Amino acid sequence: MNYYSLLQKSPRVNFKEALFQGQAPDGGLYFPDHIPLLNKNWLGAIKNLEKEEIALEVMKPYVGKCIPEDELYRICEETCSFSFPLVNLNDRISCLELFHGPTMAFKDVGARFMSRCLSWFVQHENREVTVLVATSGDTGAAVANGFSGLKGVNVVVLYPSGKVSRFQELQMTSGHSSVTALEVSGTFDDCQRMVKEAFADTELKKRRFLTSANSINVARWLPQQIYYFLAYKDWPFEKPPVFSVPSGNFGNICSGLVAHASGLPVQHFIAACNRNKVFPDFMESGVYTPAQSVPTISSAMDVGDPSNFKRVLELFHHNHAGMTELISSYSVTDHRTAEVIWDVHHKYGYLMDPHGAVAFECLQTYLDLHPGEKGIFMETAHPAKFGEIMESTTGVPIAMPSEMRAVMKGVKQSTPILPGYNDLRNFLWNKD
Numbered sequence: 332m333n334y335y336s337l338l339q340k341s342p343r344v345n346f347k348e349a350l351f352q353g354q355a356p357d358g359g360l361y362f363p364d365h366i367p368l369l370n371k372n373w374l375g376a377i378k379n380l381e382k383e384e385i386a387l388e389v390m391k392p393y394v395g396k397c398i399p400e401d402e403l404y405r406i407c408e409e410t411c412s413f414s415f416p417l418v419n420l421n422d423r424i425s426c427l428e429l430f431h432g433p434t435m436a437f438k439d440v441g442a443r444f445m446s447r448c449l450s451w452f453v454q455h456e457n458r459e460v461t462v463l464v465a466t467s468g469d470t471g472a473a474v475a476n477g478f479s480g481l482k483g484v485n486v487v488v489l490y491p492s493g494k495v496s497r498f499q500e501l502q503m504t505s506g507h508s509s510v511t512a513l514e515v516s517g518t519f520d521d522c523q524r525m526v527k528e529a530f531a532d533t534e535l536k537k538r539r540f541l542t543s544a545n546s547i548n549v550a551r552w553l554p555q556q557i558y559y560f561l562a563y564k565d566w567p568f569e570k571p572p573v574f575s576v577p578s579g580n581f582g583n584i585c586s587g588l589v590a591h592a593s594g595l596p597v598q599h600f601i602a603a604c605n606r607n608k609v610f611p612d613f614m615e616s617g618v619y620t621p622a623q624s625v626p627t628i629s630s631a632m633d634v635g636d637p638s639n640f641k642r643v644l645e646l647f648h649h650n651h652a653g654m655t656e657l658i659s660s661y662s663v664t665d666h667r668t669a670e671v672i673w674d675v676h677h678k679y680g681y682l683m684d685p686h687g688a689v690a691f692e693c694l695q696t697y698l699d700l701h702p703g704e705k706g707i708f709m710e711t712a713h714p715a716k717f718g719e720i721m722e723s724t725t726g727v728p729i730a731m732p733s734e735m736r737a738v739m740k741g742v743k744q745s746t747p748i749l750p751g752y753n754d755l756r757n758f759l760w761n762k763d
């Protein structure tokens with residue numbers, strides 16, 4: 332498998348180079364040069380397969396010959412070494428819990444897969460790599476956890492000061508000697524822009540080997556397909572599910588769309604958004620207008636210019652009508668999100684986090700319009716991760732799991748920086 336740049340001005344590269352470069356030299360996102368078709372018999376027998384066998388089959392074509400199959404199998408095993416339960420809420424709605432990994436949000440899968448691939452490559456050649464990542468909270472935690480202590484790999488995380496939960500902040504700022512946390516006095520969009528500027532800085536890139544661990548990196552983006560296959564494995568009905576995906580940078584849903592393109596039966600996709608609704612607006616009007624992000628209680632989805640939007644366009648060959656046929660998109664207010672958390676807790680005894688709740692609400696909206704269908708919403712974080720917000724908005728008290736209590740005892744170590752590129756550049760330039 333080779334990857335081309337969506338801007339078409341850089342050479343094609345294999346998986347390894349796409350992973351190391353993160354973003355193509357022309358500033359474009361890498362995209363697989365074809366979507367492999369999965370064997371129908373294999374899909375038909377998926378119920379009898381183990382998680383790591385499924386992950387291996389899905390990821391093998393994308394990695395190609397860059398990693399030997401037995402190594403890739405081990406990487407897949409480590410990537411999926413926790414559970415992905417599909418929980419029924421009622422006879423039409425199930426929840427896919429994606430928060431059973433070490434940092435209690437769904438980004439662990441992508442981060443674990445990428446870190447282990449990177450580690451395998453670094454072992455076999457003497458490259459020192461700096462992994463540079465912008466986060467609204469969960470990516471930083473997953474990357475700090477997944478990449479910490481890898482030989483030859485330094486991690487630099489940028490996060491918006493005051494806009495992540497205390498737990499998320501401690502997950503990335505305490506206890507990792509090879510991780511530097513830069514606390515930016517700005518928004519997530521500022522962090523994302525600063526990281527993009529660093530990748531476009533050829534002089535800096537000569538001095539420092541930079542790669543990204545955001546979902547722009549194919550090694551973090553593509554393994555997310557695995558969730559959709561695991562959900563399908565446990566799906567008990569004949570008719571394929573509708574998937575409702577809480578969306579921010581659109582990495583998760585875009586990987587689901589890739590899974591579908593390679594043969595996974597899916598009835599429909601829902602891109603569930605909070606008040607940051609450039610995508611729902613685009614679906615309605617056909618015009619894409621990036622916006623400043625606004626803060627919400629589902630903060631990991633506060634993105635005003637989703638970086639994977641261009642990949643979604645590419646998958647559909649920029650055909651808006653094709654997109655609206657397969658995808659619906661809605662926006663949910665904080666007020667409604669809090670209401671839904673309370674309702675679902677009251678009705679089903681199930682506590683959703685704000686991100687999952689946005690997806691639940693959008694799924695319910697869609698199912699009301701399509702009485703013959705059933706669906707799955709993705710619960711992308713453990714509700715306790717957003718305990719402060721959960722308690723203040725819903726009044727539902729939430730117990731803190733013991734892993735969380737240990738993290739909360741940590742000591743924050745971060746370096747404050749301004750939201751312009753200069754400070755970041757100086758930091759990266761002078762870093763030893």
Ligand SMILES: *Cc1c(COP(=O)(O)O)cnc(C)c1O
Nearest residue numbers: 469578579580581582583631711
């Ligand atoms: C990152 C994140 C999202 C958004 O995922 P994208 O792939 O960026 O669309 C949703 N929920 C949670 C909890 C997250 O951490």
